[in-house]
Amino acid sequence: MxxxxxxxxxxxxxxxxxxxxxxxxxxxxxxxxxxxxxxxxxxxxxxxxxxxxxxxxxxxxxxxxxxxxxxxxxxxxxxxxxxxxxxxxxxxxxxxxxxxxxxxxxxxxxxxxxxxxxxxxxxxxxxxxxxxxxxxxxxxxxxxxxxxxxxxxxxxxxxxxxxxxxxxxxxxxxxxxxxxxxxxxxxxxxxxxxxxxxxxxxxxxxxxxxxxxxxxxxxxxxxxxxxxxxxxxxxxxxxxxxxxxxxxxxxxxxxxxxxxxxxxxxxxxxxxxxMGLPVFQQKTKDLNSIHTFPDPRGSQGEAVKKDKGMKIDERKLEACEYTTSEDSTQSDESDGNSTRQQHGEVTDSSQSQPMSTPMDDV
Missing domain, CATH: 1.20.1070 (Rhopdopsin 7-helix transmembrane proteins)
Incomplete structure (x- = not known):
């Protein structure tokens, strides 16, 4: 005490x-x-x-x-x-x-x-x-x-x-x-x-x-x-x-x-x-793609110049000509590809919109 x-x-x-x-x-x-x-x-x-x-x-x-x-x-x-x-x-x-x-x-x-x-x-x-x-x-x-x-x-x-x-x-x-x-x-x-x-x-x-x-x-x-x-x-x-x-x-x-x-x-x-710093985003993987124009004859020399020396046969290039048919559009969508009809561009499925993940809600 x-x-x-x-x-x-x-x-x-x-x-x-x-x-x-x-x-x-x-x-x-x-x-x-x-x-x-x-x-x-x-x-x-x-x-x-x-x-x-x-x-x-x-x-x-x-x-x-x-x-x-x-x-x-x-x-x-x-x-x-x-x-x-x-x-x-x-x-x-x-x-x-x-x-x-x-x-x-x-x-x-x-x-x-x-x-x-x-x-x-x-x-x-x-x-x-x-x-x-x-x-x-x-x-x-x-x-x-x-x-x-x-x-x-x-x-x-x-x-x-x-x-x-x-x-x-x-x-x-x-x-x-x-x-x-x-x-x-x-x-x-x-x-x-x-x-x-x-x-x-x-x-x-x-x-x-x-x-x-x-x-x-x-x-x-x-x-x-x-x-x-x-x-x-x-x-x-x-x-x-x-x-x-x-x-x-x-x-x-x-x-x-x-x-x-x-x-x-x-x-x-x-x-x-x-602050002008880069924001967060999903990682994307660049894949080769073929770009065509409404006039395929005038676009052959401009198609895919950055594709690691990729050689495309002229007949195969012409086969990629832009088409506006609904059947082709539906086929592309079912395969997961994105078709840009305004510019006649056909890209790989990897360039479609990325899937959202739970991290997007955080």
């Missing part, structure tokens, strides 16, 4: 807010950018957007309660906190623990749903869908354990005659499965995006944005470390708990940012365009 009395009446709560606040602000701004981008490009929202909205709402609630707890003394030495403030703090932290589960789980579900849009292979789809189901099951199990770990529930925030609380081992399992889920959502998009027909800069940028869940993985590791060190029995628990709660909130916010970061690609592309 003498050691506690000699301790200065300071708090590590404001420092935690200085760290968490900017990330929370970025998460909300990126969420607004994501919704605006989705509505501007596709005029509709999907499951990934709705689950992300739930995660942002839950994270906002936990952030507000986190501030309330700090205002009432969370982060101070327990010696300087009144019993009334202590009850308020533990009530806030109890709600933060419960609502924070929804923020983390729905952010992971949103990220998995977003990865499903990029994935065409069967095995990654099975893994992602199984991960979504497992996250829902873990949310239900962990929430139930959180609600029953203290009997009665009020024993969590105040001394109750006959009340008792136990430390559930399921919290370790929840954190471990969350880290594994973050790794899956970071690796699978990289494997898929690296094979798309896009420029190297664009693929690297999107891979980096999609892999931001690795930062949440690092926060989860720190959360495990502080969970191992923390013991709720010491009298200075309200100060010792601060690093643990900080990294729990950081993990949730970083997961939300990871869900929204890929949608910054369009904004980055607009900035590059305004």
């Amino acid at each position: 003498a050691q506690q009395t000699a301790s200065p009446d300071d708090s590590n709560g404001p420092e935690s807010l200085y760290i968490l606040g900017p990330f929370m602000f970025l998460g909300i701004v990126f969420f607004i950018v994501r919704i605006y981008t989705r509505l501007a490009l596709s005029y509709k929202l999907n499951v990934s957007d709705y689950t992300n909205a739930v995660a942002v709402l839950a994270a906002t609630i936990t952030f507000g309660l986190f501030i309330t707890a700090i205002v009432h003394g969370f982060g101070h030495h327990s010696f300087y906190i009144t019993p009334e403030d202590s009850v308020i703090i533990f009530k806030c932290l109890y709600v933060v623990l419960t609502v924070g589960l929804f923020a983390a789980v729905f952010a992971r579900i949103s990220l998995a749903c977003l990865c499903l849009q990029f994935t065409t292979s069967t095995v990654p789809k099975i893994i992602l869908r199984a991960q979504i189901i497992f996250q829902i099951a873990s949310l239900i199990a962990t929430a139930v354990v959180t609600w029953i770990q203290c009997r009665p529930i009020s024993a969590f925030w105040e001394a109750v005659p006959g009340g008792e609380c136990f430390s559930p081992p399921q919290s370790w399992a929840f954190t471990a499965t969350g880290i594994a889920s973050d790794l899956v959502c970071a690796v699978i998009p990289i494997l898929v995006i690296s094979k798309l027909s896009r420029s190297l800069v664009e693929r690297c940028l999107v891979c980096f944005l999609m892999a931001m869940s690795l930062f949440a993985t690092a926060a989860g590791v720190l959360k495990i470390i502080y969970s191992y060190r923390f013991d709720r029995d010491p009298s200075d628990a309200l100060r010792d708990m601060m690093p643990l709660f900080l990294w729990c909130r950081m993990e949730e916010v970083l997961l939300i940012i990871a869900c929204e970061a890929p949608f910054l690609k369009s904004s980055i592309e607009r900035v590059l365009r305004r």
Whole structure:
């Protein structure tokens, strides 16, 4: 007790807010950018957007309660906190623990749903869908354990005659499965995006944005470390708990940012365009093509001069003369070729419009 009395009446709560606040602000701004981008490009929202909205709402609630707890003394030495403030703090932290589960789980579900849009292979789809189901099951199990770990529930925030609380081992399992889920959502998009027909800069940028869940993985590791060190029995628990709660909130916010970061690609592309830098586009492969004109006799000497020394027989060249018949046009369309009737140009199927990819919606 003498050691506690000699301790200065300071708090590590404001420092935690200085760290968490900017990330929370970025998460909300990126969420607004994501919704605006989705509505501007596709005029509709999907499951990934709705689950992300739930995660942002839950994270906002936990952030507000986190501030309330700090205002009432969370982060101070327990010696300087009144019993009334202590009850308020533990009530806030109890709600933060419960609502924070929804923020983390729905952010992971949103990220998995977003990865499903990029994935065409069967095995990654099975893994992602199984991960979504497992996250829902873990949310239900962990929430139930959180609600029953203290009997009665009020024993969590105040001394109750006959009340008792136990430390559930399921919290370790929840954190471990969350880290594994973050790794899956970071690796699978990289494997898929690296094979798309896009420029190297664009693929690297999107891979980096999609892999931001690795930062949440690092926060989860720190959360495990502080969970191992923390013991709720010491009298200075309200100060010792601060690093643990900080990294729990950081993990949730970083997961939300990871869900929204890929949608910054369009904004980055607009900035590059305004700066006069090359914009992102699909890679195209130039193939040889034969260009003819309405007068084939006058175009023989001008046809395909850049085709690597390609020699075309005169009779074969005349056979490529422009035709306006509907049968020929329908045949070209069925083969996937694009026919430019205004200029009499016949091109290879590789020069037709490229297929849109899920990255176009990001």
